[in-house]
Amino acid sequence: MVKMLKVPEHQVAGHIARDGKLGPLVDDEGRFFKPLQGDARGENEAKFYESFSSNKTVPDHIHRYFPVYHGTELVEASDGSGKLPHMVLEDVVSGYSNPSIMDVKIGSRTWYPDVSEEYFKKCIKKDRATTTVSLGFRVSGFKIFDHQESSFWRPEKKVVLGYKVDGARLALRKFVSSNSLADSSSAPNCAFASDVYGGSNGILSQLLELKAWFETQTLYHFNSCSILMVYEDESILMKGKEDARAQVKLVDFAHVLDGNGVIDHNFLGGLCSFIKFIKDVLESSDNRDETDACGIENGK
Numbered sequence: 001m002v003k004m005l006k007v008p009e010h011q012v013a014g015h016i017a018r019d020g021k022l023g024p025l026v027d028d029e030g031r032f033f034k035p036l037q038g039d040a041r042g043e044n045e046a047k048f049y050e051s052f053s054s055n056k057t058v059p060d061h062i063h064r065y066f067p068v069y070h071g072t073e074l075v076e077a078s079d080g081s082g083k084l085p086h087m088v089l090e091d092v093v094s095g096y097s098n099p100s101i102m103d104v105k106i107g108s109r110t111w112y113p114d115v116s117e118e119y120f121k122k123c124i125k126k127d128r129a130t131t132t133v134s135l136g137f138r139v140s141g142f143k144i145f146d147h148q149e150s151s152f153w154r155p156e157k158k159v160v161l162g163y164k165v166d167g168a169r170l171a172l173r174k175f176v177s178s179n180s181l182a183d184s185s186s187a188p189n190c191a192f193a194s195d196v197y198g199g200s201n202g203i204l205s206q207l208l209e210l211k212a213w214f215e216t217q218t219l220y221h222f223n224s225c226s227i228l229m230v231y232e233d234e235s236i237l238m239k240g241k242e243d244a245r246a247q248v249k250l251v252d253f254a255h256v257l258d259g260n261g262v263i264d265h266n267f268l269g270g271l272c273s274f275i276k277f278i279k280d281v282l283e284s285s286d287n288r289d290e291t292d293a294c295g296i297e298n299g300k
């Protein structure tokens, strides 16, 4: 039987399967089909998944931060060019109805030794124009489910890639706020910060677990790799039933290299910087909760 594949509804960055272009597809059974790009990138990413998924020295609690890999399959490509090999991955958002998602590219550089002069120039230009160099990470794209409007809010790609330090900070606040989505004049209230970023199952605790692994792992260098953050705020609104189902996953391994016994300081440094930003959002929202509580106690 021919599998019916469709363009992912919730993709926030990267190559997109529209206007006759090559991009990922999904099925109804929770699988994400990422086409192997014609050059070395596709081969490299598939090679990484093969190596990583069978690597017994990587602990299980770290494996869960990566999409499950089901090998490669020949499927009809989105650009109409016929059957092409695709990596068959777990679709990390398939279990959500209205997921809020952010893609954050980690590292203070996206280039790496021995790339072509042309590729180096392309990377360094983007790294300097975004917060990659200044912060060690950049927001690549995101969408937020807006409950008031019952629809997604999504900033334009060129706006996101224009963020400086304050823009990145604001995006991380907006991502967990229930107000101020389309309206840039009001300050984000960070209403979901403690449910999404905080708590023992939250984003911060997952990032800290990943960081502990990156402090010692020397197997791979994750160049140009992204952290995907996902949550669903319906579960927050029905509090008590479920938590926010906040998840961290690493994606995009097209530029992963052998670690050769050396710490991935580019990724680790960026991850530490990203963690600090998440902590700052959490702390400022905790202070706000306390101020609100004082207001109530004082009868304000």
Ligand SMILES: O=P(O)(O)O[C@@H]1[C@@H](OP(=O)(O)O)[C@H](OP(=O)(O)O)[C@H](O)[C@H](OP(=O)(O)O)[C@H]1OP(=O)(O)O
Residues within 6 Å of the ligand: 013, 014, 015, 041, 103, 105, 126, 140, 224, 226, 252, 254
């Ligand atoms: O094509 P572009 O300009 O959108 O660049 C892609 C990047 O988009 P960006 O503009 O940074 O949001 C894109 O970044 P995101 O995944 O969107 O963060 C990748 O860097 C992609 O390269 P590769 O597949 O990882 O080798 C980049 O693709 P290539 O240009 O290297 O094919």
Ligand SMILES: Nc1ncnc2c1ncn2[C@@H]1O[C@H](COP(=O)(O)OP(=O)(O)O)[C@@H](O)[C@H]1O
Residues within 6 Å of the ligand: 010, 011, 012, 013, 014, 015, 016, 024, 032, 067, 089, 090, 091, 092, 093, 101, 103, 226, 228, 251, 252, 253, 254
């Ligand atoms: N396994 C996955 N499950 C669900 N969505 C994914 C998965 N992998 C990637 N995506 C989505 O696709 C986007 C681009 O993925 P990425 O691997 O970076 O592609 P590219 O190599 O084209 O940059 C991510 O930002 C995310 O929205």
